[in-house]
Every structure is written in structure tokens, then in C-alpha cells.
Amino acid sequence: MSIIFECSYEGRRYAGLGIPAEGDPLTLHAVEEGRLRAAVLAGGPEAAAAVVADTAGTVTVPAGDPGLRFLPPLLPTATDSSLINGFMGTHRSKFDRAPEPDEEFTPPNYYIKGFGSWLRMPGDPLVTPADPVWLLEEPEVVLVYVNDDEGNPHYAGYSFGNDLNDIGLHLKNPWAWTPYAKLCETSMTPWLFLGEPPRTVTGRVAIERDGATAWEGPFSCGADSIFHRFGDMTEYLFSYPALRRPGLVNYLFVGADKASYHDGFRIEDGDRMVIDVSSHGAVLSNVVRYGPQAASVTERGPAAESATA
Template sequence: MSIIFECEYQGRRYAGLGIPVPGEPHTLHRVADGRLAAALVAGGGPEALSAAVARGTETVEVTLGDPELRFLPPLLPTAPDSGLINGFMGTHRSKFDRAPEPDEEFTPPNYYIKGFGSWLRMPDEPLTTPADPVWLLEEPEVALVYVNDDRGVPHYAGYTFGNDLNDIGLHLKNPWAWTPYAKLCETSLTPWLFLGPPPRTATGRVVIERDGRPAWEGPFSCGTDSLFHRVEDMTGHLFSYPALRRPGLVNYLLLGADKATYHDGFRIEDGDRMVIDVTSHGVVLANPVQYGQAETARS
């Protein structure tokens, strides 16, 4: 399966093929903002993205760790309101007491909007939370990436992996009203865009580090085989809403997570480092937790 990524290097936008290997030079191809998204919506499906990267004839070689190299969320435009982070809740089979019937009528899962694409964070960047969260929960998830064309038709680009950090303690205090507040923690994504259908299975381990040492760890599994609903039913329903089909919008759609630290009674604290090792796909997403500062509007 092909993998692409975008980044900034020395103040210019580039793209690459595959995942860079630490210590080895990796070729970057110069691309203009929006060029890859345009190639996707022009036709050819996700694989058109690989060809668009390779057509960038101006190249440079870089090595991971170069201080001038900064990775970007997949296909994120520079325009501040052209990306949307959103997702589904309660999607995993483990949260139901039964299996779905083969011809069962689709009931949409709970849905939330988390923020603009510019709010996304990359690996190793801090994830800021409210100043006084009740009980934080990391959520390793598959994130689908869609780009709307000029007519507002969504085009599937591929998938990546994210951490939908949220305050489950606040959510559980009032699930019908306070969930939007609970979701107001920053979200991280890996920059690697896998150019294939949503994975049936993605597995790995979560490690929460405190003071440089593992304080909690456990396995996780996500992917379409873990879901109660079919992805095509969820996305078909979601994109029936015109607001999500705004031309040019890049949509980062989180598919939900299984049980994790909270369900084991572990509390994530300020300064902890969350490490999500997606072993099945050879990628790691690590971010420190940073409590925000409380502020109020000034008149």
C-alpha cells in the first residue's frame, strides 16, 4: 500500500512517499498548497496522490530530526477554516451487548465536531486540555480523510491514525449535554496518509509515560472489524448533511475507540506523555499532555 505525507522544510511545502527511516536521507518533492487535493478530486482515486507527489521535480533530501523539517496533517490547506476535525462515539462492538443483525436498519451513532483542521497537532507536539479536567482519556483511532470538490462531493483520500484526547470524566457527569465540552481537548494525527480503504484491523499498544517511565500500558485494536456499524453507512449518513459538503473542505473523520486507560482506573495527568504505537502499521504517535490556563472574556 502506498503512503504519502506533506511537510514544511525551510519555509516551503513538500511531499514525500513512504515513511522516512531515522538516520537515512529521504527525498522530498516540492508541491504547492492544495496540489495533492486537486489531484485527488480530479479523478484517479487515492493512488492519484502518489503520482502527484512524484511529479514534483524540485527535490531535496532531508533526515528525520532536521530542525527545519515540520510535518503537516494530511492534505491540510493553509486556509484556516478549510479543515474540520469530527468523529463518531460509541461505535465499537465491545460497547454493545449484541452483534448487529445482517439486515439491521442503520441507526446513526453519536457524532461530534471537535474543531478546525488548524487545531490538529503532530507527533511530539503538546496536546492542550482545559485547565482542570475531570478524567482524561486517550483514544487511539483510525481517521479517514476526505476532500470535497468544487461541487461539494466528498472524495476519499485514505486514512491515518489519531489520538482523540478528551475528558471522559466530564462526559460521564452529563452525557447528553456536556460531551461537546469534554471534547475540547486538542487532537493529534500522524502525518502519514495510507492510500487504501479503511483498515479492517489496526493493533498496537498504548503507553502512558510519567517522569520518563511507563506508568500504564495496554493493548488496543481498531479498524472496521471492531466497529458495530459499517463505515459506508456512517459516512453516507454524515455526508447527507450539506454543511459537511462545503466545497474545498478537508474532513478528518475519527471512527471511534475501544476501552483504554480510564476503563482500567488510570488517570492521565499534566505532563504525562501518551505513546500510541500502531504496531500493525509501523507508526508511533506520541504527545505530551499540557493543562491549559483558565481565562474568561474581557469586556
Template sequence: MYILFECEYKGARYAGFDKPTPGQPQTLYKVSDGQLRTAFLTADNLEAVIAAVTADAEQITVTAGDPELRHLPPLLPTATGNALLSGFMRTHKSKFDTEPGEDEEFVAPNWFFKGFGSWLKMPGETLVVPEKPVALIEEPEMALVYVNDDEGNPHYVGYTFGNDLCDIGLHRQNPGWNPYCKLCDTSMAPWLFLGEPPQSVTGQVTIERDGEPAWEGKFSCGGDSLYFKVKDMADHLFTYPAVRRPGLVNYVLLGADEASFHDGFRIADGDRVTIDVQSHDVVLSNVIQYGGQPTAV
């Protein structure tokens, strides 16, 4: 399984392969904004993508954890901001009374627009929410990444993981307010797994308050936990021309199971939410901030 990431280092953009080990050296390859998108659209296989990134590229070696190294959301076109973050709701089997039938007609789950790709936050960055949320909920989810070619045809490139933080309390007061409920920062791992979406994804959420664990719980968000087939959801979404604009990058969240809110816990200002995707060795850890100013983009 290949893992690709992009980062900024001393004002330049680089790509790397495999997750770095803290304190260990790692090789980075200088890339231009949009170079990876082009590689995925023109190369015949993953080996060709890697060759297109590494061949004749300027290389540097840095130490993982270097404070001047900043990871980026995978394939985010920073120059144009031409990326959308969206997702599906109520997708887990646990939220249905019956198991899906093999020949059951596909009825698309609800979908939401979360924001632009440039709104994504990296692990370690603060997640800003409205000043007075009703009741927040963390949502560990698998996220699919697609790039559109110059004709607007979507090309799946891989998957990663995110925290679709939102105000479920506001949604429960009025489901029609769901677009407001989603106006919370979203954390996403920078590691892009270059393979098909996995059936099994498992891990644990830990919420800390004043430096001490205040709530813990397990989660699963792979294909085997979903009521709907991943392909059916993606195929349906891309019937809409608005998400097939040429050059667009789409980050598509696949939904979460019940979490701390359903256990009676309430996330407070200053809490740290850590999502440990143990099955894939990925950790997203972010402090929650009520109100405040969004990061300039």
C-alpha cells in the same frame, strides 16, 4: 500500499512517499497549498496522483529527523484553514450487548465536532487540555480523510490514525456537556495510507509519568472491532450539507474502545501518552499539558 505525507522545510511545502527512516535521506517534492487535493480530485488512479505530484516538481533530499522539517496533517489546507475534524462515538462492538445483524437497519451512532483541521497536533507536540479536567482519556482511533470537490461532493483519499483525547469525566457528569469534553487537542499521524480502511488495526498504549511507565494497555480500532460498517457511517455523515462545502477537507474519527480511564487510571498534567499502532508501524507520542495557551493559527 502507498503512504503519502506533507511537510514544511525552510518555509516551503513538500510532499513525500513512504515513512522515513530516522537518520536516512529522503526525497521531497515541492508542492503548493492545495495541489494534492486537486491531484486526488482530477487523477484517475493512485499512480496518476503520484505522477501529478512528482512530475516536473523541484526535488530536495533531506535527512529524516532534520530539525527544520515539520510534518503536517495530511492534505491540511493551511492557507484557508478549510478543514474540519469530527468523529463518531460508541462505535465498538465491545460497547454493545449483541453482535450486529447482517440485515439490521442502520441507526447512526452519535457524532461530535472536535475542531478545525488547523487545531490538529503532530506526534511530539504538546496536547493542551482545559486547566481543570475531570478525568481525561486517550482514544486511539482510525481517521478517514475526505476532500470535497468544487460541487461539494466528498472524495475519500485514505486513512491515518489519531488520539481523540477528551474529558470523559465531564461527559459522564452530564452527557450534554460532551461538546465541552471534546475541547482537548487531538494528535494525528502525518502518514496518509492510500487505501481502503483496514479491518484489523491493533497496538498498545503506554502512559509515562516522570519518565516511567505508569499504565499500559492493548487496543484495536479497525473495521472488525466496530459495530457499524465504516461505509454506513461515512455515507450518513455526508448527507449533511454542512460537511459538503466545496473545497472542505474532512478528518473523520471512527471511535475508540475502552482505555486507561476504564482501568481506573487517571491521566495527569505532564504525562506522556504514546499510542503505538503496531499493525501499521505508526507511533503517536505526546505530552499532556493542563491549561496553557493554544498554538496560534
């Protein structure tokens, strides 16, 4: 299976093949923004890998070069042309039965997190509200879709993400406060796996505090772990015209299994979450940072003027 990634280096956009081994230099191929998305639309995911392999203008960059910045897969430059969204409560561990082979599809809960430009990369801090109730890491498969000029979604491949959220706030009022609970930053690996959505994904999460492991546990998030079928989920979602906007890149998080919260562990400011997707050789590590308290909001307009009159 091919794996591609994109990054910026010294003001230019580049792409590469495979997941670089830790400490090894990276061979980067110069690509114009949008070229790999166009290749996916023209010839499918493997066409994007062929573009990278055939592109001249390569540079070799040392690992850890401060000028190197990885990017979410196929991220458009336009900030409103990509979307972070996903499903909730999809895993079999959250149901008291197994699905029937011909069971009628019932859509799971859904959320929109924000623009794709809000995604954070491995090593970036993830900022939360200043006073979260109870944070929860969520290792997930992320399906990546690119819409063509007519708005038809094309599957590009998959990656892995951490949909950090405030499950404590969600549980206080699941029907109303879940959108607020999702207002924590989300991270994703830059690696785009060009195969079909994975059936089996396994690994471990470690929460590190003051340089030591404070909690760890296994996870699974492939199709075999999910109650719903991927095809049913995506077909239903893309029945909505708003998600078929021409040129949109869609980062679709498909749900997480039970994790540290279900063991009674509380993630704190400064903790590092390390998601080791051992089945696929990918690691996603981010430090949690509580955000500052909001400054006072200055109101303008007739309502504010009448209130002070």
C-alpha cells in the same frame, strides 16, 4: 499500499513517500499547496502518490532538522477549509451484542472538534483545560475526505489519531457536557495510507510518567472492531449539506475502544501518550499539558454597560 505525507521546510511545502525510518534522512518533493488534493479529485488517491513520485525539485533533509514541520494529510492553507469531527460509541466492545448482517443503520453520536489547522502532529504537546476531571486517550482510525467544487466528497485515504478528551466531564452529564469534554487538543499522524478503510488495526498504548511506563494496554480500531459499517456512517454524515461545502477537507475520527480510563488509570499533566499502531508501522506520541486558567473576560456592549450603570 502507497503512503504519502506533506510537510513544510524552509518556507516551502513538500511531500514524500512512505514512512521514514527513524534516524534516516528524508527525500522531499516540492509541491504547491492543493496539488495533491487536486490529484485525488482528478484521479483518486493513487494519483496523488504518482504526483509525488513524478515531481522534480527534491531536497534531502536530515532527520530531526528543526526547519522540518510535518502537516496533517492534505491540509488546506485556509484555516476554515478543513474540519476535525467524529463518531462516538462505535466499537463492538461497547455493545452487548453483535450486529445483524442486515440490521438497519442507527447513526452513532457525533461531534465537531474544530478546524483541521488545530490538529497537532507527533511530538507536539496536547493542551487540555486547566482542571480536567479524568482524561482519556483514544487511538482511532481517521478517514480523510476531500470535497470537489460541487461539494461531492471524495475518499482520499486514512490515517491515525488520538482524540484526547475529558471522559470524566462527559460522564457527569453525557447529554449536555460532551462538547466541553471534547475541548482538548487532538493529534494525528501525517501519514496518509491510500488504501480502502482498514479492516484490522491493532497496537498498544503506553502512558509514560517520569520516563517510565505507568500504564499500557492493547487496542483495536479497524472496521472489524466497530459495530457500525464505515460506509453507513459516512453516507449518513455526508447527507448533511453543511459537510459538503466545496473544497472542504474532512478528518473523520471513527471512534475508539476501551483504554486507560477503563483500567482506572488517570492521565496527569506531563504524561506522555505513545500510540504504537504496530499493524501499520505508525507511532503517535504526545505529552499532555494542562492549559492555564482563563483570564477574566471583559464584556463590552449594552448589557455590560447597563450592568455597571
